[in-house]
Amino acid sequence: MLNHRLISFFKNSEQFINEAIKFLRKYAKDKKVFCALSGGIDSSITYLLLERANIETIPVFIDHGLMRIIKEREEREYIKNLFPNVKVIDIRNEFLPKIYGVEDAEKKRKLFKDAYSHIISKVIKEEDCDLLADGTILPDIEESFGVRINDLKETMSLKEEQNLMENHKDGFIKSQHNLAIEYDVEATIQPVASLTKDEIRELLKYLDMPQELIYRKAFPGPALATRIIGAVTEENLSVEKKVHDIVESFIEDYYIRKYGRPMIINNLGEQEPFQVFAAISEEILDTKVTGMIEGKRTYEFPLAIKGKWDYDNLITLASTIKGFSRLLYELEISPNGKFDIAIRCINSIDARTATVTNLPILFLRKIASKLLILNEIKSVYYDITPKPPGTIEYV
Numbered sequence: 001m002l003n004h005r006l007i008s009f010f011k012n013s014e015q016f017i018n019e020a021i022k023f024l025r026k027y028a029k030d031k032k033v034f035c036a037l038s039g040g041i042d043s044s045i046t047y048l049l050l051e052r053a054n055i056e057t058i059p060v061f062i063d064h065g066l067m068r069i070i071k072e073r074e075e076r077e078y079i080k081n082l083f084p085n086v087k088v089i090d091i092r093n094e095f096l097p098k099i100y101g102v103e104d105a106e107k108k109r110k111l112f113k114d115a116y117s118h119i120i121s122k123v124i125k126e127e128d129c130d131l132l133a134d135g136t137i138l139p140d141i142e143e144s145f146g147v148r149i150n151d152l153k154e155t156m157s158l159k160e161e162q163n164l165m166e167n168h169k170d171g172f173i174k175s176q177h178n179l180a181i182e183y184d185v186e187a188t189i190q191p192v193a194s195l196t197k198d199e200i201r202e203l204l205k206y207l208d209m210p211q212e213l214i215y216r217k218a219f220p221g222p223a224l225a226t227r228i229i230g231a232v233t234e235e236n237l238s239v240e241k242k243v244h245d246i247v248e249s250f251i252e253d254y255y256i257r258k259y260g261r262p263m264i265i266n267n268l269g270e271q272e273p274f275q276v277f278a279a280i281s282e283e284i285l286d287t288k289v290t291g292m293i294e295g296k297r298t299y300e301f302p303l304a305i306k307g308k309w310d311y312d313n314l315i316t317l318a319s320t321i322k323g324f325s326r327l328l329y330e331l332e333i334s335p336n337g338k339f340d341i342a343i344r345c346i347n348s349i350d351a352r353t354a355t356v357t358n359l360p361i362l363f364l365r366k367i368a369s370k371l372l373i374l375n376e377i378k379s380v381y382y383d384i385t386p387k388p389p390g391t392i393e394y395v
Contacts, residue, residue: 001182004155005136005193013206016199017052020191024053027189031130034123034185035059036116037086039079040219041200042135042192047083048207049191050133058127059085062119064112065092066099066223066237069245082213089119096234103231105290105395112222121183132188137195139351149194158182196350198271215263217248218275218351226393229281229289236339239376240280243341247278250367251345251359270347273357277344278371279394284328284340284381290391291325297391300325302342304381309361311384318356318385326385332368337378341371344383346392354387 006023010016033050037043037059050057067075076088095115102108120132138149153160192200197218204214220226224240251273252262266272281287288299303324305314318327328342343364348354359382368380383390 001158001185002155002187003158003161003190004187005141005152005190007149007152007154007194010195010199010202013203016195016203017049017206020049021053023191024050024055024189027187028053028055028131028133031056031186032128033057033131033133033189034120034127034129035133036120036135037061037079037083038135038219038221039075039082039216040135041197041204041213041216042137044082044135044209044213045192045200045203046133046135046190048204048209052207057133058087058123058129059083060087060089060120060123062116063088063090063092064095064115064223066096066225066232068219068224068248069241071249072245082210087123089123091115091119096237099225099232100234101231105226108225108232108395109222112225116221117183124183124185130186132183132185134188134190136190136193137197137200138193139196141193142352155187197274198265198349201271211261215261217273217277220393222395226395227277227279229279229284229287229394236280236282239339239374240278242374243278243280243371243377246370247341247343247367248276250370251276251357254359254363266347268347268355270349270355272347273345274348274351274354275344275346275392279342279344279383281340281342282338284342284379289325289394291385292388292391295388298325302326302328302383304328304330306330311358314384315356315386319389321385321389326383326390328381329384331364331380331382332372333379334372334377336375337372338376340379340381341377342381342383342394343367344392344394346387348387348392351392352387354392356384356386 004027008019033055035047035057037047047059061079063076070078079086099111141149201214225232228236228240255262264272285304288301291298291300301324321327345357346354347357364382371377371380
């Protein structure tokens with residue numbers, strides 16, 4: 001199986017869309033294409049480019065049960081409203097029992113990779129698809145392959161890619177669920193492989209897509225499994241969905257009230273906030289989570305701190321932390337409850353590095369108070385660790 005990637009420097013939206021259309025027609029003209037459509041901006045722009053190139057496309061949303069709730073609405077409802085032609089495949093009954101009890105981060109990712117590949121292969125066969133398109137973007141490739149995009153060719157075999165990854169192990173950060181998988185198709189096509197999130201948002205603006213899609217926060221392929229620290233269970237998944245929705249909705253509404261939109265470009269050129277979520281753990285301070293030192297992934301315990309809120313000093317402390325993976329600022333503690341919550345809100349240009357969003361402490365405490373209304377919650381922290389030395393996600 002071959003992988004075709006459009007490798008192009010982004011100059012402006014019109015230029016890129018024209019190049020993408022030529023690229024797609026070069027490899028997909030008169031062919032049927034399977035498109036994994038998650039509802040995020042990467043897969044959405046991939047599907048929109050295929051439509052613009054007049055390629056016959058089968059868009060599929062795989063509901064494995066670990067997708068988020070957005071303002072009390074299931075993600076599958078959101079994507080169906082945005083793209084009415086999408087085919088929703090519900091695999092919750094088969095998938096969730098497999099992931100319950102799994103703690104290891106890479107094992108979680110492998111389970112998702114296996115589930116996605118099984119369903120994708122099944123639909124490809126049923127629909128007799130010739131090609132597979134996905135929304136793999138620049139940071140995905142560079143973190144998985146350990147190389148720069150220019151080190152890849154437009155067309156590569158799976159064996160060539162595996163050799164490249166093997167020869168650049170030192171640059172590996174994390175695996176991606178949609179890389180290095182072989183399907184029963186002629187090839188995969190990745191039209192946005194050389195783009196960052198910011199550039200994809202520019203394309204969506206150019207195509208007059210709704211604001212709710214343009215400013216949609218990045219969401220990982222392994223979904224809420226990356227935000228449940230430790231083993232996934234039916235109980236913590238249910239709580240995670242509720243707390244995640246509270247945190248994301250509160251911060252999005254804050255930006256809409258203040259700026260008229262849920263994301264801005266700040267004075268550092270970052271998308272602010274680039275990503276917003278709540279992570280959950282039964283004992284977060286006694287659980288190793290991911291960090292990143294000198295471009296390499298590490299696992300260490302987080303460190304909690306309380307006292308006076310001083311954003312600049314706390315960020316300096318978090319940036320130079322030794323022996324711990326990240327620094328958490330204690331917001332609220334309850335004598336009851338079972339779960340710890342870490343609020344994560346970061347700004348970034350392309351996810352390769354990230355700064356912590358400087359939210360008002362009174363606003364953060366308001367979110368914490370809302371979370372502590374839930375009987376299951378015993379403590380709430382704000383993660384004040386930039387990337388590096390922290391990773392954006394917790395696994």
